[in-house]
Amino acid sequence: MEYTPPLTHRAAAQLGVSVEKFTNWRWQMRHQCQTLDDLQGYLALSPTEQQGLTESQALFRTGVTPYYAALIAQTDPALQEALRLQVIPRKEEAFDALGIYDPLSEVDHSPVREVVHVYPDRVAFCVAMLCPVYCRYCYRKRRDEETGLHYNRQIIDRGIAYIASQPSIRDVLITGGDPLIASDAAVEELLQRLRAIPHVEIIRIHTRTPVALPYRITNELVEMIQRYHPVWVNTHFNSALELTPEAGEALERLVNHGIPVGNQSVFLRGVNDTVEKMHDLCRSLVRFRVRPYYLFHPHLVAGTAHLRPSVQTGLAVMKGLRGKLSGLAIPTYVLDTPSGKVPLQHNHMLGQDEQDLLLEDLHGEIWREKGVW
Ligand SMILES: *Cc1c(COP(=O)(O)O)cnc(C)c1O
Ligand code: SF4
Numbered sequence: 001m002e003y004t005p006p007l008t009h010r011a012a013a014q015l016g017v018s019v020e021k022f023t024n025w026r027w028q029m030r031h032q033c034q035t036l037d038d039l040q041g042y043l044a045l046s047p048t049e050q051q052g053l054t055e056s057q058a059l060f061r062t063g064v065t066p067y068y069a070a071l072i073a074q075t076d077p078a079l080q081e082a083l084r085l086q087v088i089p090r091k092e093e094a095f096d097a098l099g100i101y102d103p104l105s106e107v108d109h110s111p112v113r114e115v116v117h118v119y120p121d122r123v124a125f126c127v128a129m130l131c132p133v134y135c136r137y138c139y140r141k142r143r144d145e146e147t148g149l150h151y152n153r154q155i156i157d158r159g160i161a162y163i164a165s166q167p168s169i170r171d172v173l174i175t176g177g178d179p180l181i182a183s184d185a186a187v188e189e190l191l192q193r194l195r196a197i198p199h200v201e202i203i204r205i206h207t208r209t210p211v212a213l214p215y216r217i218t219n220e221l222v223e224m225i226q227r228y229h230p231v232w233v234n235t236h237f238n239s240a241l242e243l244t245p246e247a248g249e250a251l252e253r254l255v256n257h258g259i260p261v262g263n264q265s266v267f268l269r270g271v272n273d274t275v276e277k278m279h280d281l282c283r284s285l286v287r288f289r290v291r292p293y294y295l296f297h298p299h300l301v302a303g304t305a306h307l308r309p310s311v312q313t314g315l316a317v318m319k320g321l322r323g324k325l326s327g328l329a330i331p332t333y334v335l336d337t338p339s340g341k342v343p344l345q346h347n348h349m350l351g352q353d354e355q356d357l358l359l360e361d362l363h364g365e366i367w368r369e370k371g372v373w
Helices: 006-015 025-030 036-040 047-058 066-074 081-087 141-147 153-165 184-195 219-228 245-256 275-287 311-321
Strands: 115-119 122-128 171-176 202-206 231-235 261-266 290-296 332-337 340-343 349-353 356-360 366-369
Touching: 006 066, 006 245, 036 047, 066 081, 115 153, 122 141, 122 153, 153 184, 171 184, 184 202, 184 219, 219 231, 219 245, 245 261, 275 290, 275 311, 311 332
Parallel strands: 122 171, 171 202, 202 231, 231 261, 261 290, 290 332
Antiparallel strands: 115 122, 332 340, 349 356, 356 366
């Protein structure tokens, strides 16, 4: 990297490591903050975070890249909450009466355990469970033991064999965990094997690395990926604060190599649950040529009661975006169910009056569209 963005520059200097080291994604993973002490090297932790870090570890492990920890540390303290809530456990994780471990009953929908086949034409293929950060709301918390942390030949062979045996599958989402926490060679082998299946038309990679480990998106990686086109990437920004120059560089690299990038956010209390925050996030994404794709209403995942806003709030936020943002920047608000994603939408169609269609316009007024409907 010739130009070093300020966050990277400052963080490396504070740690006393070279920029070259700090921007090496393997170094970042080796130094992932997993304990209270690790995180305290970057941040002053609140009492509820300290308690969360000591008591909630049994529920789901903690992991924060030095990059993301530095991002939190360098963000205005008044705004940090939106980042902290995503990755630092709180004592509230232990107080969730409703949350369950597999809210999508993915286990029932997995013909082989790592391939989730809900729709006829597409599957989610969970290849490995390592992540750059462990999002406290993750609904795949329980998958660890089944899939394993690292790419594993047996799992991949079995998934590939299943996909090859089902000619209706045209679209494979490679997910996890984060499938880019692996060597370029391992990712390439996977892409190669999927490309060798004639009925697989498109491949999608779901990764949070542009958000939490942007240094993973190297030139070598994108040059390799582009040999297996059409490959799409879906990433997972939840807050405009995450769209740093480092993240921008990663996104630009992907898009410049012909990889369309979409974004899937999760609707989270304290993170993006206001019109203003969602507006900033979506507008920032399109500036980086990233299309806001889905906004997921959070599931009843164990340990997330404090992060789940109501569906009413979600509908109000989405309604607030319409008219203020280009349609390009507006994601579809959905709830994922065991049988697929269901859109959650404010209904603007009020009904019919004789031959006319009655619509609620963006100012809340009734518009009567004349004609035969
Ligand atoms: C979300 C999802 C897909 C992809 O759905 P799209 O709407 O095409 O993005 C495929 N399979 C499973 C199991 C999913 O959860
Ligand atoms: S990156 Fe994805 S799979 Fe990993 S913890 Fe976050 S939501 Fe879960």
